[in-house]
Amino acid sequence: MRRISNGLILGLALVVLSACTSPEPEAVDLLLHTGKVVTVDDAFSIQQAVAVRDGIIVEVGGNDLVDRYVAAETIDLEGKMLMPGFNDTHLHMSGDPIREIDLTETFSIAQLQEQVRAKVEQLGEGEWVTGYGWAEDVFSEQRVPTRADLDEAAPRSPVTLTRAGGHSAVVNSLAFSLAGITDDSPNPDRGIFEKNERGEMNGIIRERQELVGRLVPRATREETRPSFIQHL
Structure with missing residues (x-):
């Protein structure tokens, strides 16, 4: 009976330990961290890190992104500001007449x-x-x-x-x-x-x-x- 109990306890312990194990970091192309990331969302919130894959932002958040992603290139922003790229929105779209x-x-x-x-x-x-x-x-x-x-x-x-x-x-x-x-x-x-x-x-x-x-x-x-x- 004691052997069964010990085996059961060991099995449960392994289940608990496996549940507590951190998931494998997700692969991305670029990870920028430790910065002042201007999100320009409705609340104009400031975050610390950005993960990018295939030219698309995967996630914006705190420096905990460093533990959740593994990147081909990692950039420490050293507290500098990161903001969305400027876009020329002063456009006059039209076609050209034959004349x-x-x-x-x-x-x-x-x-x-x-x-x-x-x-x-x-x-x-x-x-x-x-x-x-x-x-x-x-x-x-x-x-x-x-x-x-x-x-x-x-x-x-x-x-x-x-x-x-x-x-x-x-x-x-x-x-x-x-x-x-x-x-x-x-x-x-x-x-x-x-x-x-x-x-x-x-x-x-x-x-x-x-x-x-x-x-x-x-x-x-x-x-x-x-x-x-x-x-x-």
Whole structure:
């Protein structure tokens, strides 16, 4: 009877001991610990450690994560702050109309003129030509494009090309005419019509380029869909 009792006690002891044994640490790729981890949750709580696997956060918590995970790479933050990466949320997602020219890789006014001529040939004379992304800083001529430059490239098609940053545009004479803007037009509210030394419009509109841009026909969803998907 005593042998049975001793055996039973030994068996129970083994069960208890096995239950108390810590589970094997879980494998992760990266473990950061001993830091001030800004979670940006609803309570804006601060934790100490982060476990990451396959580029995904597995768990955020205290330094006890060190005992629960084994990592290929471990980083001691030494009390430094760790926070979610910054994300640019100031986006203007859109597709490009057929009439639009990408000017972000344009490095001279001569090249810009060729792009305008090519677009006029594609669309046909009389159709609006638009574009975005030019910057005089990178032009070999080291100056802004002018109304005269666009008139030379597209005398019978209205053109408006927005500068990189979106705060100004250059337009040609036909675009000015369609918008009812002349050399005698005063500066618009919160905007500027740049003029040359003779008092003539040089083609640059600052901050109020929509005075011309609003005349451009809106592109259809079907027209912009392919480029919209490409930009995603």
